[in-house]
Amino acid sequence: MLTLRNLSRTYRTDTVETAALDAIDLDIAAGEFVAIMGPSGCGKSTLLNILGLLDSPSSGSYLFHDQEVAGLPEAKLADVRKRHVGFIFQSFNLVDELTVRENIELALLYHGISAADRRKRVAAAMDRVGIAHRADHRPSQLSGGQQQRVAVARAVVGKPDLILADEPTGNLDTQHGEEVMGMLQALNRDGATIVMVTHSPAHADYASRVVNMLDGRILVERRRAA
């Protein structure tokens, strides 16, 4: 499903050139649950951003569903992103001014879906993560775990086939972290491909494959026996 070949990403300032990703090769098949681990600054998030088409590689090739997406214009990337990718962030990234329902609906607004259909799908997503009773609350009125559940609902409501999670449990306590991991696992079981960045070995265990990174390179790949 995702194929990275010799992919590099460098950041340039006036004097320094930093290689965040250095000639990476990576294949992710449909239905996989991949955890990316590594110390801070090793390029995990950069990799995730490139996978999610939020950032473009400096060189190399990225095939998304067999289509070369490296170097596509912004509008095209946005289009692929909204049809295929859902995001979950460590800091939830909910819009403070919108209610739970509206935050989730936001993901459908740019899909050209009718209002009635949107309502139905939002309701289903809320049921799925168990947040329906808080539909009209603002993010500031929710606990961290509840906020992340809203974020998960928002990530899945558009029915993406790829879910990217950037330390989804980083801001949560153990119990809420487990809850979120359970949700991701369930989504994966239902067919979604999941790529997750995490610092927690315990949560990495939920994945079918763990990719360890250091200094912009993939150090070890470890597959868990199914």
Add this chain to the structure above:
Amino acid sequence: MWRNYLTVGIRALAKNRAYAFINILGLAIGMAACLMILLFVRYELTYDATLPGVEKAYQFQSHYKSSQTGAEMNLQMSSYIAGQRFQKDFPQVDKLVYALGGSPVVMKDGEATPTEDVLLVDGNFFDVLRFPFLRGNPATALSNAGSIVLTESEARKYFGSIDVLGKTLTLTARAGRTIDYRITGVTADTPKNSAIKYTMIGRVDMASYWADIPEFLDSWGWQSGWVFLTLRPGADPKVMEAQLPAWEKRNIPNETLGGLTTNQGDDQDWHIVNIRDVHLGKAQAGSMTNGNDRGTVITFGVIALLILGMACVNFTNLATARAGQRAREVALRKVLGASRQQLIAQFLAESILMSGIAMLVALAIVEISLPWFSSFLKANIQLQYWGLDGVILPMILLVLVVGLAGGLYPAFILSGFQPARVLKANKSSADAQGSGRLRSILVVGQFAVSIGLIICTAIIYGQTIYAQTSDPGFRRDGILQIPNVGRIRDHGARRALVDEIKRIDGVVAAATTSIGVNTRNSSNRGFQIDGRNDPIELGTYAIDPDFFAAMGMQRVAGRNLDRNRPMDDATLPFPSQPAADAALNQRGLNVVMNELAVKRLGFSDPQAAIGKTVRTSMVDLKYGPTPVTIVGVFNDTRFRSVRTPMEPMMFYRDQGGDDYVVVRYSGDPQAVNNRIEQLWKRRAATVPYQARFSEEIVGKLYEAETARAQIFASFAILAVIVGCLGLFGLASFTAERRTKEIGIRKVLGARTRDIVQLLVWQFSRPVLIANLIAWPIAWWVMRDWLNTFDSRITLTPVPFVIAGAIALVIAIGTISAHAVRVARANPIHALRYE
């Protein structure tokens, strides 16, 4: 402590240069507008304030209100006899002088030079109005008839010096009479901010001056000059005014016109107005200098305050919008022991500092633009810093008021942050509850002001253009109007001159007349018709039959007057001969009227009036009314301003009563003018040639309206600039604040276009709401204003919609740069560093 505040304040400004620039520039524009208008308002309110003894000096005015139509005409002038009787009956009057206005001709070395604003007085004018003398003795300068006082400019114009005492100046005045005057004084030129204007003041003996027309001296309805007076100490003009109705009844005799009794006091009231109040007074007709009305002055003041208010709003808005950026500083200061009062003081000091910097910029703007502003208003507005009239004090006040008004709310918001929450959350986007809504409301207010001003500008411009281009009922182009033809006393010579003008190449028609394009004189007569007791007032004007062709008017019914029919001619010998008067009265007279006149007389349509006879006094009242037969009706015409109601008019032929020649020409206007001037100088060397094209006359007529429209436009532009500065600043802060949200939306698939749309809509909404506030107010104000015109444009939705659209386009233009920049930004930066 204060040094720390100052350091932090200046560094905060330096760190946010764009913010500081927007704030200071916006405030500076608002303050500059406010200062200039303040200077203008003070200028308008202090007319004649510095004239010595002005607190005791008054003008005796006559105000008319027609009992038939309710139309008001409030004159600064009064009849000669009114002044005489007033002085006789009121011992409170100390000194009183009558000043007859006129434009005689100065004869020097055989050459006739026209003059303006010459006063002929019957007493020592300078006892009442103490204009400063440069030469001569004000107490005695006008003690004797035949003496004259010139202004400095006038003395230099004729003699090249102001040392002219004892020299002789020859004036040719009314009816071609020449009088030699001995110069007894020179005064400074009358200041621009004076309601009094003269170039020369000559002393005459009114009785002998008017010997040929003694009626002038005892007519209560003949206003050709002004009555000035001083009151004795303790006299109360209000008490005296209360006694005037009874005084009128005692003094004004009834007049009988063919059985009908009228009294000149019926429609007339007198008022005692202090000289300082003349300029902005109720009476503006027959003024020496252009007056103004309090409404205009107040309107300008209000607009200045609105613009200043908008600048303060920017200040408040930007300060609260960026409050979050300083939340950590506030929290830290509190943790370190600062009290809320101290923080409020700090932020207020900062805003006053900013307001002070803005004032310096504002002063630079005022210094640069005041000369332009002043000459534009034809005023002499000076910027003076020190002294009682200085602007230093108002400036300091303005700095404090603006600093406090703009800074108070943000100071309370900022100082109210809870340190624990701010520090724990490590928030950069802390925003006080409700301040977002307040900002929206304030932006709506700002745009409402801008839109309102744009609408007013559009309508005022529209009306100004309409006034100059609307169909006046005659063909306005191709007319040359020459005054003073009445100074050629011999009818034959006058007619011969006009006949020669007609033969000039390029002249299509020429006629003598007593009314033309915006001629000042108005002459009314009461008309009697069977079955009505009260006379009907019509304007009556002497014309030559070619007048209608020269003006390009249309005959609606009947025929034109005919030079070959004696019954069409009201010309009488001069001086008057009783036999001729009686004969005219006996035989009657054919006249033509305009449509409005026959309507006023009660005829159903113009055709119905043809051949009908009404009565009016064409000769001395003792002969009774003269029967006049309507032989023709012409279309209605508007010879005066569109502010003046359409006039019902009767036209009659009187070869002695005309003072103007109107010439219709074709081809090169200047060439025709030159040819006529050459002829005129050959035939009438002693009469100055002062021809003007109708376009020029009309332009002058609407000069004040045009200036007002332009001032309004400038203010509207200023308001829009200030509003946009605020919006620009606000947009940048909002974009910053919404970075996270925009990032999320982008991650969820929003395109740049969607984000730009989102932001544009956010800022378009207040503009759209502003329309809802601005429209009704502007409609109401403009309807009232348009009602001051007799002929006016209709109030359509067009200027309203256009103003709204302009504001919207400007608002979108202002913020779209931000919106595009923010929308293009990569969302990962926004989302990673929450």
